[in-house]
Amino acid sequence: MSGAITETAVTIRVDGQEVAVPEGATILDACDAAGVETPTICYGPTLTPVNVCRLCVVELDGSRALVPSCSRPAEEGMVVHTDSERVRHSRKMVLEFLTTGVDVSQADELGQWAEHYGADPSRYVPGGETMDEPVRVQDNLYIRDYDKCVLCYRCVEACGDDAQHTYAISVAGRGFGARISAEFDVTLPESACVYCGNCVAVCPTNALQFKTEFDLRQADDWRPEDQTVTQTVCSYCGVGCNLELHVQDNQIVKCTSPDDHDVTSGNLCIKGRFGWNYV
Amino acid sequence: MIFLWGSNAREAHPIFFHHVLKGIDNGARMYCVDPRYTSSAQFSDVWVGIDVGTDIALANGIGREIIHAGLANQDFIAHSTQGFEAYAASVEPFTPEAVAAICGIPAEVVVEMAHAYATADKAQILWTLGITEHHNAVDNVLSLCNLALLTGHVGRWGSGLVPLRGQNNVQGGGDMGAIPNKFPGFASVDDPDHRARFEAAYGRELNPVPGLHLTLMFEAMEQGDLRALYVIGENPADSEADALHARAQLESLDILVVQDILMTRTAEMADVVLPASVAWAESEGTVTSSERRVQRVRPAVSPPGQARHDIDILCDMAEAMGDELGPRDPKAAWDELRSLSAMHGGMAWERLEAAGGLQWPCPDEDHPGSAFLHGWLWADDLEGRDPAPFSVLEHEGPTEELSEKFPLRLTTGRALDSYNTGVQSGQYDSPIRFAGLDMNTHDAAGLGIADGDRVRVCSPRGSVEMNARVVSSLPRGLAFTTLHHPELIDVNVLTNPEWDPKSGTAEFKAAAVRVELVVAPETAGASVG
Amino acid sequence: MPPRLRGHPLADLHFGDDQPTEAEQAAIDAIVPQANAASIVETERIVRGGRSRRHGLRHLLLPVLHSLQHEIGWISPGGLNGAAERLGVPPAEAYGVATFYELLRTADPGHRDDVVHVCVDPACALAGNNELRTTLDADGARVHDSPCLGQCERAPALFVQGVGRPDRVPADDNEEFQLPQAGDPGLRVLRRVGVVDPTSLESYREHGGYEALATAIEMGPDAVIAVISDSGLSGRGGAAFPTGIKWRAVADEPGADKHVVANCDESEPGTFKDRILCEQDPFAVIESMTIAGLATGASHGWIYIRGEYPRATARLESAIAQARASGLLGDDVAGSGQRFDIELRRGAGAYICGEETALFNSIEGFRGEPRNKPPFPTTHGLFSQPTAVNNPETLINALDIVIDGPDTYRSLGTERSPGTRLFCLSGRIGVPGLYEVPFGTPLGDLLDLAGGPVGSLAAVLLGGAAGVFVGPDSLDMPLTLEDTREASATLGSGVVTVFDDTVDMEAVVVRIAEFFRDESCGQCVPCRVGTQRQHEVLVELQGSDKPLTKQRSELIDDMALAMVDASICGLGHTAASAVRSALSLGLIGNSQ
Known part of the structure; x- marks a missing residue:
């Protein structure tokens, strides 16, 4: 999206405050510029907004329904409310919906927002449908735990149009039965997956995890507070991808790339993402 | 386009x-x-x-x-x-x-x-x-x-010409003068003016004779002119074409010193091994990517055991030989480079800290770096340079012609999940790894070879066994394998060592081979884990 | 079979080892011949492909999947691979599309028998679908529960999905079509229905067909759009958007790569009007689309029709072919010098694809997930090009307006709801069927026109599952856009389902909630989870002998508000409306 941004400024009101943003910027960008924090799940800075989680909705004067701030371009003169009764209600409900039926125990940000908006998942009918999916451990690089999946589409976007163009996964099925899946749910080694791990990098709920992290968590030894993150350059081909090495006890435990890096935009290939065992 | x-x-x-x-x-x-x-x-x-x-x-x-x-x-x-x-x-x-x-x-x-x-x-x-x-x-x-x-x-x-560099710092190595005829910043060893600048900075006389590139070194070994070799982070025992020949040359040396992070095949042959730290994950420094982008590498973990930083090993070597290379500090070394290489002049250490680094030429600290080169071609005065020359070139074709005995063309290349001789990439558990020979459907059928069969590939230099994979992505007469798994498939036993006198690169892409069926599929493994 | 193009190591467009059988390959070839594949192996040394070529073929994905389903009764891994490879679509995406639709199966059913779909929605439930199902089961039929099949006037409805032979609706074979209002001189939209021979262009012309097109060509695009605007014609699909404004917006976009889409995917439980229009007056659909095409400067026409409508599909296809053969479609439409032609696409069992942007995605070969608006279809519609989407009733209205002018149209109905309106009457009503009355006709009069309610009237569901229940005290309500809006009701797509006091309304409402749960595309959280949780609350209520608690009532309201406010599309926006109206009318929730 940033490619569309030009120098022309657009002024909108966010919670009574005038904000000028470049043309092509979204309402979310304007909220950021106004210092208004907005909860998001499906939005990722390197991904085309799919606006499916509806957590970032805001009230826009003149619009009957609430609008997703992540994808709605800011237009001159818009008046936006981010903390109205309606906005708080919808955000609370989205958070309740996400926390019923999905294991969000490792989605820290989601949990904080749920508390902020007073979401109460306990008020639903007991025994309601859940994701109910086994953990898929099919190789030694990363695992898929769809009990934690909120169907935000970020992995699908990263695997497909927005970065990798591999399209190994898609949303399959419909409604509450929709799942992220390869064709006929074949295992990843049988699928088109090339193990770039760009899906893992964008997953907001830890449904996709490095196997190293999964193993440490199983052993109850995953300690983010004891981890350091160091930015360096990949040792393989000559493209110059920046890596962020996450280190615990002098061992690399996972590897990411900065979203704002010109070369990678947060993406890596299998070697950069997983090929550091030899260190 | x-x-x-x-x-x-x-x-x-x-x-x-x-x-x-x-x-x-x-x-x-x-x-x-x-x-x-x-x-x-x-x-x-x-x-x-x-x-x-x-x-x-x-x-x-x-x-x-x-x-x-x-x-x-x-x-x-x-x-x-x-x-x-x-x-x-x-x-x-x-x-x-x-x-x-x-x-x-x-x-x-x-x-x-x-x-x-x-x-x-x-x-x-x-x-x-x-x-x-x-x-x-x-x-x-x-x-x-x-x-x-x-x-x-x-x-x-x-618009432009884009050679993609294969290694994370092959560009940087050249920029820093790690080529036989150049000083840092591509100053020529045999140019007295260039040399004088470096002699002044280093405070000593410098050898005016360009060194040998890797291929010439092996020729010199064969002729007995080169008796001692100090190998840093390279695995020529696996990576050289006609590997059996190359290994024999390495064996014949009086002394072989290898500085590496892992026990490569070359290291195993060495008289002395100097364990080094992993440059990109255990040391401070810079690397330069394919697009001339200089970026910082930083230590994320501390080196194991007796492994030491390259800069410390090199300085110790110099000291042991009675010389002094300057402070053992990457930033100081970088500033020295900036003082000698104009195209790096504006790349202050602090500027390189930001994500993305800087692309040379970047002559001064206000310069944003250069996204592309050769803009001078469009300048009215060509910025004082000579017009760019066309080249007259003859088609030659591969040196090794196909014959009745060796009727198939073998070419080599990389696969997504692996890298060079697999020293690094062989250490992780890729689910998509394949080690073997890709063959055209018709060629395989003609030889009675099915997908997964064990085959023997023979070139005029040697023979290697591997598993075959039958694909239609290769035209008839062409076979393909990677060089990533020398422990399983010693591909460079087969490859052609004929090399380009201008670059020193061997003809890895074209050998003449023969493929024979070895055993039935049930005894052959399909891939390596 | 041509050799498979397997790359090394095919990092992308990677197909598993399953290959199509000969029958499956033939089913694929029938839609996309090898010569049109995404990758053409020109010689062993030249392959032509590329992403643009792949994208150009993707809209054939749903037709190919239909073809495979029809051939062997399911989409097998080999068949999917074959289809995906031919079109250059990643198999995971093709699978995502295949699993989106009710009529496509991705698990081996273990037989190659036809599948008999039995409707489980309210009108058919009242008409004894359970008994029908029991009989069919006893006969050994492969019975599949289905949402509304669009035959509510002849409930209980059946649709037979053929394997290796054509799909069919048994009722079509033994039915002499009879319009309840046959011979009524007040009919406008239904004037030719039941009168004209729907298979004959000649018959259509004899009944005034293609006069409107000739008039429109004479008038020119601007004048056509002006009379449509002046008439006050509004969309009949539910949103009631002014047709003239829509056409003007598309006409104002540059270029000829614009589209007119006839949305014949009515799937609202209780709706069957488009089926009857397409079956009985298909040329009127074609002619009115052509007028829309010429008026908006669009050269591409698309008909998207329910997969459950085999006869309507056949008649439309025949009408397109006849019109094309007579120069009424094609490069020079009726001597106008303009190009307009029509392609027909069948849906595959997805209510959501009646939502216009979901419909675009479905045609384009993607999952039928609605898009966020803006941008609107008039600028970014089908293939992201300017598009006018109308349903058949709206389109056919345009014919008379072009010929007679806006005033004649406005002479019926009210100032704000001019013209006539089609209503689909079903349930406990004397003569179920399709009726046309002027806007403003009171609800009670409409029921009387259809023979009056059967039994003691308890409630009327206006607008279908996405609509609202009204009680007997609403019989005086004039059926206009403005009056229904004021009463917090809706006309929706013209559904009028009648219930008497013997009906188990809890079961009806639970089924409506289940319908939305089943039909939610699953894309946005409020609808995907909201419809699920709403259904759970109602099932709990149904299983309880206690009245709805305050907490549950609040939860229903809270969920409803979030679905209305934060869902992407109309499905979520309306998923709670019938439920809440049933609660407020006291139809459910007060069991003792």
Whole structure:
């Protein structure tokens, strides 16, 4: 999206405050510029907004329904409310919906927002449908735990149009039965997956995890507070991808790339993402 | 318009290929010239499967068609180039039909590519080792440069010639003077003025004789002129073409010192092994990527056991020899470089800290770095330089011709999940790893070979066993393997050591081989874990 | 079979080892011949493909999947691979599309028998679908529960999905079509229905067909759009958007790569009007689309029709072919010098694809997920090009307006709801069927026109599952856009389902909630989870002998508000409306 941004400024009101943003910027960008924090799940800075989680909705004067701030371009003169009764209600409900039926125990940000908006998942009918999916451990690089999946589409976007163009996964099925899946749910080694791990990098709920992290968590030894993150350059081909090495006890435990890096935009290939065992 | 020529960037440079994909998504057309229908080729509008080693014939043919169709950029040629007449005369025999016969492709596609390239607003030629791992590597490159000069697709934003570097710091190594005839910043060893600058800075006399590149070193070993070798982070026992020969040379040395992070095959042969730290994850420093982008590497973990930083080992070596190389501080070393290499002058250590680094030339601290080179070609005065020369090039083809005894062409390359001789990439558990020989469906059927069969591949230099995979992504007569798994498949036992006198690169891309069935499939493993 | 193009190591477009059988390959070839494949192997050394070529073929994905389903009764891994490879679509995406639709199966059913779909929605439930199902089961039929099949006037409805032979609706075979209002001189939209021979262009012309097109060509695009605007014609699909404004917006976009889409995907439980229009007056659909095409400057027409409508599909296809043969479609439409032609696409069992942007995605070969608006279809519609989407009733209205002018149209109905309106009457009503009355006709009069309610009237569901229940005290309500809006009701797509006091309304409402749960595309959280949780609350209520608690009532309201406010599309926006109206009318929730 940033490619569309030009120098022309657009002024909108966010919670009574005038904000000028470049043309092509979204309402979310304007909220950021106004210092208004907005909860998001499906939005990722390197991904085309799919606006499916509806957590970032805001009230826009003149619009009957609430609008997703992540994808709605800011237009001159818009008046936006981010903390109205309606906005708080919808955000609370989205958070309740996400926390019923999905294991969000490792989605820290989601949990904080749920508390902020007073979401109460306990008020639903007991025994309601859940994701109910086994953990898929099919190789030694990363695992898929769809009990934690909120169907935000970020992995699908990263695997497909927005970065990798591999399209190994898609949303399959419909409604509450929709799942992220390869064709006929074949295992990843049988699928088109090339193990770039760009899906893992964008997953907001830890449904996709490095196997190293999964193993440490199983052993109850995953300690983010004891981890350091160091930015360096990949040792393989000559493209110059920046890596962020996450280190615990002098061992690399996972590897990411900065979203704002010109070369990678947060993406890596299998070697950069997983090929550091030899260190 | 994109020419992807002799490059499987989808696998060898995956994140670079993301940028290519953005171009394709925005409507760029891509022609992929490669003997193999690679995973990169799948994204191209047209895949053109030329015979291995016929690149110059194709490039000359495209050049001829551009000239004959009146599509050459006459203004650019007149203003910015020299030697056009001789070039035009030299490509005259390369009619589309002649090229078709040499390259094994239809004549029409030669014409089509010429028109697509010449009429594009912006066009890039991207290449990798498919161009350079030949006995006439430099000529191959020059043949592509000719096309850019013919059309003016160079020195402009969006148009250019893009050689993709294969290693994370092969560019930086050259920039820092780790080539036999250059000082840092590409100052020439045999140029007295250049040398004087370095002698003044280092405070001593410097050897005016250029050194030997790797291929010449092996020749010198064979002739007994080179008796001691200090190898830093290289695995020539596996990576050299005709590996049996190379290993024999290494064995014959008086002393072999290897400084490496892992016990490579070369290290195993060494008299002394100096354990080093992992440069990109355990040490401070910089690397320079394919696009001349200098970026910082930083220590994330501390080196194990007795492993030490390269800078400490080198300084100790110097001290042991009674000399002093300066402070053992990467930043100090970098500042020394900046003082001697003008193109790095503006790259203050602090500026390199930011994500993204800086691209040289970056002469001063206000300079933003350079996204592309050769803009001078479009300057009214060519910035005082000589016009760029066309090159007259002859088609030669691979040195090793196919014969009754060795009827198949073997070419080599990389796979997505692995890297070079697998020293690093062999250590992780890739679910998509395959080690073996890819063969064309018809060739395999003719030899009674089925997918998964164990086969013996023989070249004039030796033979190696591996598993076969039957694919239709290779034209008849071509077989392919990677060089990633020397412990399983000693590919370089087979490859041709003929090398390009201009670059020192061996002809890894073209050997003549014979393939024989060894055992039935049930006893052969399909892949390595 | 041509050799498979397997790359090394096919990092992308990677197909598993399963290959199509000969029958499956033939089913694929029938839709996309090898010569049109995404990758053409020209010689062993030249392959032509590329992403643009792939994208150009993707809209054939749903037709190919239909073809495979029809051939062997399911989409097998080999069949999917074959289809995906031919079109250059990643198999995971093709699978995502295949699993989106009710009529496509991705698990081996273990037989190659036809599948008999039995409607489980309210009108058919009242008409004894359970008994029908029991009989069919006893006969050994492969019975499949289905949402509304669009035959509510002849409930209980059946649709037979053929394997290796054509799909069919048994009722079509033994039915002499009879319009309840046959011979009524007040009919406008239904004037030719039941009168004209729907299979004959000649018959259509004899009944005034193609006069409107000739008039429109004479008038020119601007004048056509002006009379449509002046008439006050509004969309009949539910949103009631002014047709003239829509056409004007598309006409104002540059270029000819614009589209007119006839949305014949009515799937609202209780709706069957488009089926009858397409079956009985298909040329009127074609002619009115052509007028829309010429008026908006669009050269591409698309008909998207329910997969459960085999006869309507056949008649439309025949009408398109006849019109094309007579120069009424094609490069020079009726001597106008303009190009307009029509392609027909069948849906595959997805209510959501009646939502216009979901419909675009479905045609384009993607999952039928609605898009966020803006941008609107008039600028970014089908293939992201300017598009006018109308349903058949709206389109056919345009014919008379073009010929007679806006005033004649406005002479019926009210100032704000001019013209006539089609209503689909079903349930406990004397003569179920399709009726046309002027806007403003009171609800009670409409029921009387259809023979009056059967039994003691308890409630009327207006607008279908996405609509609202009204009680007997609403019989005086004039059926206009403005009056229904004021009463917090809706006309929706013209559904009028009648219930008497013997009906188990809890079961009806639970089924409506289940319908939305089943039909939610699953894309946005409020609808995907909201419809699920709403259904759970109602099932709990149904299983309880206690009245709805305050907490549950609040939860229903809270969920409803979030679905209305934060869902992407109309499905989520309306998923709670019938439920809440049933609660407020006291139809459910007060069991003792």
